[in-house]
Amino acid sequence: MLFVIGIGLSSPKDITLRGLEAIKSSSKVFLEGYTSILMESQKEDLEMLYEQKVITTDREMVETQSDEIINDAQKENVAFLVVGDPFGATTHIDLLLRCDQKNIPYEIIHNVSVMNGIGACGLSLYNFGQTVSIPFFTDSWKPTSWLRNISQNYRLGLHTLCLLDIKVKEQSEENLARGKKIFEPPRFMTVPTAIQQILSSLEQDAKMADDLGPPNKILAIGICRLGASTQAFVGGTLHELFQANDDVFGDPLHCLIIIGKCINPIERDFMAKWALDRKRWQEIALRDYNCHD
Amino acid sequence: MLFVIGIGLSSPKDITLRGLEAIKSSSKVFLEGYTSILMESQKEDLEMLYEQKVITTDREMVETQSDEIINDAQKENVAFLVVGDPFGATTHIDLLLRCDQKNIPYEIIHNVSVMNGIGACGLSLYNFGQTVSIPFFTDSWKPTSWLRNISQNYRLGLHTLCLLDIKVKEQSEENLARGKKIFEPPRFMTVPTAIQQILSSLEQDAKMADDLGPPNKILAIGICRLGASTQAFVGGTLHELFQANDDVFGDPLHCLIIIGKCINPIERDFMAKWALDRKRWQEIALRDYNCHD
Numbered sequence: 001m002l003f004v005i006g007i008g009l010s011s012p013k014d015i016t017l018r019g020l021e022a023i024k025s026s027s028k029v030f031l032e033g034y035t036s037i038l039m040e041s042q043k044e045d046l047e048m049l050y051e052q053k054v055i056t057t058d059r060e061m062v063e064t065q066s067d068e069i070i071n072d073a074q075k076e077n078v079a080f081l082v083v084g085d086p087f088g089a090t091t092h093i094d095l096l097l098r099c100d101q102k103n104i105p106y107e108i109i110h111n112v113s114v115m116n117g118i119g120a121c122g123l124s125l126y127n128f129g130q131t132v133s134i135p136f137f138t139d140s141w142k143p144t145s146w147l148r149n150i151s152q153n154y155r156l157g158l159h160t161l162c163l164l165d166i167k168v169k170e171q172s173e174e175n176l177a178r179g180k181k182i183f184e185p186p187r188f189m190t191v192p193t194a195i196q197q198i199l200s201s202l203e204q205d206a207k208m209a210d211d212l213g214p215p216n217k218i219l220a221i222g223i224c225r226l227g228a229s230t231q232a233f234v235g236g237t238l239h240e241l242f243q244a245n246d247d248v249f250g251d252p253l254h255c256l257i258i259i260g261k262c263i264n265p266i267e268r269d270f271m272a273k274w275a276l277d278r279k280r281w282q283e284i285a286l287r288d289y290n291c292h293d
Numbered sequence: 294m295l296f297v298i299g300i301g302l303s304s305p306k307d308i309t310l311r312g313l314e315a316i317k318s319s320s321k322v323f324l325e326g327y328t329s330i331l332m333e334s335q336k337e338d339l340e341m342l343y344e345q346k347v348i349t350t351d352r353e354m355v356e357t358q359s360d361e362i363i364n365d366a367q368k369e370n371v372a373f374l375v376v377g378d379p380f381g382a383t384t385h386i387d388l389l390l391r392c393d394q395k396n397i398p399y400e401i402i403h404n405v406s407v408m409n410g411i412g413a414c415g416l417s418l419y420n421f422g423q424t425v426s427i428p429f430f431t432d433s434w435k436p437t438s439w440l441r442n443i444s445q446n447y448r449l450g451l452h453t454l455c456l457l458d459i460k461v462k463e464q465s466e467e468n469l470a471r472g473k474k475i476f477e478p479p480r481f482m483t484v485p486t487a488i489q490q491i492l493s494s495l496e497q498d499a500k501m502a503d504d505l506g507p508p509n510k511i512l513a514i515g516i517c518r519l520g521a522s523t524q525a526f527v528g529g530t531l532h533e534l535f536q537a538n539d540d541v542f543g544d545p546l547h548c549l550i551i552i553g554k555c556i557n558p559i560e561r562d563f564m565a566k567w568a569l570d571r572k573r574w575q576e577i578a579l580r581d582y583n584c585h586d
Contacts, residue, residue, distance in 0.1 A: 008403070013310040016301065016404075020310065085405060087412025097563045108413050110301070110405035110520055111309075112378060115418050117403050119380025125408050126424050130451055133419075152449065158423055227403060270390045 002073035002099055004092060006085035006111030009227030010040045012049045019109045023050045026079040030069050032092070034059040034168050036083040037186075039228045039253060046081075054081070058169050066098050073104050088113025114255060117226050118161055121233050122270040127262060128161055129153030134194050134256075136165045136187065144201045144208075150258050151211045154218075157261040157291065164189035164254055188252030191222035191234070195242045195256070215239045219259040219284060221274060224249050235274035235281055244276055263289040295366035295392055297385060299378035299404030302520030303333045305342045312402045316343045319372040323362050325385070327352045327461050329376040330479075332521045332546060339374075347374070351462050359391050366397050381406025407548060410519050411454055414526050415563040420555060421454055422446030427487050427549075429458045429480065437494045437501075443551050444504045447511075450554040450584065457482035457547055481545030484515035484527070488535045488549070508532045512552040512577060514567060517542050528567035528574055537569060556582040 003022040008014025015023075023029055031043065033056040038046075047054050061068065072078050086092050086108055099106045119125050130153060132146035146162070153160045167187040175182045202209040212218060215238035222234040222241055234241065234248055238258075263271070268285045275281030296315040301307025308316075316322055324336065326349040331339075340347050354361065365371050379385050379401055392399045412418050423446060425439035439455070446453045460480040468475045495502040505511060508531040515527040515534055527534065527541055531551075556564070561578045568574030 006405070008309065011311060013314070014403075016309050017306040017313065018304060021306070085409050085412065087418065088409055093415050093563045094559055097559060100563070100566065110307075110410050110413070112299070112403035112405060113409040113412075113418075116378050116381055116406040116409040119378065119406075120401050120403070122386050125381065125406075126426075128424075129422055130449075131419050131421075156423075156445065266387055266390060270386045270393070273393065 001077050002070055002104055002106040003077065003079045003109060004086045004096070004106060005079055005081050005109040006088070006113070007038065007046075007081050007083060008111045009084055009114065009117060010038060010225070010229070012038075012041045012045045014111065014227070015049075016109060016111060019111070020050070022077070022107070022109055023052060023079045023081075026052070026077040028072055029054050029079045029081065031056050031081045032062060032083070033057055034062075036166065037168070037253070038083055039225055062095065066095055070095065070099055070102065070104050073099070073106070074102070085111050085113035088115050112227065114163065114226055115161065118223055118255070118257065120226070121221050121223060121257065121274070122267050123159055123257065123259070123263075124267070127157075127159055127260060129156060129158030129260070131161045131163060133163045134165060134189065134197060136167065136189060137197055142201070144205065147198065147201050147205070147208055151208050154212055154258065154260055159260045160258045162194060162256040162258065164191075164194050164256065166253070189254065190246070190252060191224070191241060191249045191254045191256050192244070192246055194254070195220075195238055198238065199242060215242070217284060217288060219281070219289065221257045221259065221271070222249055223255045223257065225251065225253060226255070233274040234276060235271055236276040237284065240276050240280075248276070259289065261289055262291045294370050295363055295397055295399040296370065296372045296402060297379045297389070297399060298372055298374050298402040299381070299406070300331065300339075300374050300376060301404045302377055302407065302410060303331060303518070303522070305331075305334045305338045307404065307520070308342075309402060309404060312404070313343070315370070315400070315402055316345060316372045316374075319345070319370040321365055322347050322372045322374065324349050324374045325355060325376070326350055327355075329459065330461070330546070331376055332518055355388065359388050363388065363392055363395065363397050366392070366399070367395070378404050378406035381408050405520065407456065407519055408454065411516055411548070411550065413519070414514050414516060414550065414567070415560050416452055416550065416552070416556075417560070420450075420452055420553060422449060422451030422553070424454045424456065426456045427458060427482065427490060429460065429482060430490055435494070437498065440491065440494050440498070440501055444501055447505055447551065447553055452553045453551045455487060455549040455551065457484075457487050457549065459546070482547065483539070483545060484517070484534060484542050484547045484549050485537070485539055487547070488513075488531055491531065492535060508535070510577060510581060512574070512582065514550045514552065514564070515542055516548045516550065518544065518546060519548070526567040527569060528564055529569040530577065533569050533573075541569070552582065554582055555584045
């Protein structure tokens with residue numbers, strides 16, 4: 001049996017009892033280590049709690065050598081751990097499809113994902129449109145399809161969850177070309193970088209800028225270290241968040257919510273406490289985001 | 294401290310270690326008992342695992358007498374348990390806003406919600422639009438605003454998660470008018486009822502019917518008992534699902550996904566196994582839902 005187990009967002013104790021039992025019954029425990037990170041624990045902390053050795057896998061192993069992970073599951077229990085939920089921001093159905101093809105049974109053990117945990121900021125999950133990923137721009141690569149999706153959600157009155165790029169075990173173009181397995185240090189996009197990319201993209205696209213309106217009237221929330229003990233939410237206009245000191249946001253992981261055109265009175269009151277400028281937040285929310293009674 | 298704790302979807306062991314520790318440290322444990330149910334456990338099972346008495350609350354208590362729940366949290370730990378995640382299908386920020394007003398500290402302990410757990414069916418959560426709730430129709434009340442949202446998602450190529458109505462501790466109109474606290478037996482909308490309401494609404498609305506196209510070409514997935522040991526996914530056209538025997542879906546809880554216009558090849562292959570008619574599923578998915586390479 002292959003157990004595919006979500007281990008939550010932050011602490012080793014975010015695992016469920018069911019998940020822990022499955023791990024303890026497994027002869028091998030793999031950790032998917034390339035699409036997210038646990039914010040308040042190291043591999044060693046997991047090993048201590050599980051009383052098991054944990055093998056960190058990279059993208060190459062999961063995507064092209066997955067048989068190494070699943071083959072043992074034909075005879076014994078194997079656990080494959082994923083930060084958050086196995087089907088959150090990254091889906092692992094390619095691994096399950098491979099199990100189906102080889103008649104290997106599997107069981108999913110769910111957990112919170114960033115996709116639902118953001119509800120803690122106060123916005124109803126019902127009013128979110130399509131989620132987007134904002135990739136790190138390079139000098140020569142500045143795609144903006146994600147901005148079209150934000151704009152589409154915004155015009156429909158829906159919030160957008162923006163997941164921010166994570167680069168783990170990436171090779172530089174030079175090392176990739178030379179076939180050198182030298183990896184760059186991990187990089188995690190922060191809220192200020194994401195907003196900088198949004199603003200610079202809007203400068204290049206008059207129609208989009210017109211659809212969204214001025215950045216000093218668009219409300220957003222920076223979500224910092226969701227689920228961790230140091231979790232912080234920071235609310236304000238895009239303009240305010242852009243001008244805020246980096247310290248306000250602190251360490252990664254970050255994501256960003258661009259608020260759609262509807263905030264109900266309870267959401268407005270509850271979220272005011274995250275605002276950089278509480279009075280201004282209430283003013284804009286009441287004037288421009290008030291489509292309820 | 295008020296702990297607001299998601300307990301997952303099905304078994305008592307879906308609780309996280311962090312959640313269990315918080316419960317054990319609490320002097321009172323409340324269970325929100327009106328927006329969802331745990332599918333494979335009774336209150337007594339929770340009590341046995343927690344070694345604590347669990348008090349089930351109804352909507353009236355949480356929404357109008359919430360001080361009874363939170364007041365003790367000023368001096369000691371109190372746990373408020375929510376099936377799924379505290380901010381999933383139903384958000385509980387009104388309770389947290391009340392805590393803020395009374396300076397009562399609180400901590401959120403997350404878990405899987407139906408809103409992210411549905412990723413297990415194989416569809417990427419990135420490609421979902423706005424979530425809708427389908428309410429039970431009555432003879433005199435047949436609202437269809439949710440159908441407009443399905444249609445909007447569909448035209449954008451996005452999937453729609455349809456949450457299906459749950460009636461727990463509801464009074465009949467007659468008993469409500471007479472002030473009699475007699476409650477109707479609980480009712481849980483099933484996939485066949487949801488599809489029946491969709492089809493009857495489309496018959497009344499030519500424009501919507503035109504936007505969505507014929508029900509024998511719209512692919513959908515019935516999600517039955519998500520996260521439970523008897524979990525089942527059933528795929529097919531709306532027409533096929535409507536004609537299927539009720540036994541195919543089995544007991545509640547159910548929800549329904551109307552698939553948007555994009556299914557990638559991995560999703561198509563993975564999901565084929567849920568299909569009532571595998572060959573037909575592949576045919577339609579390849580012909581009408583193929584917007585990838």
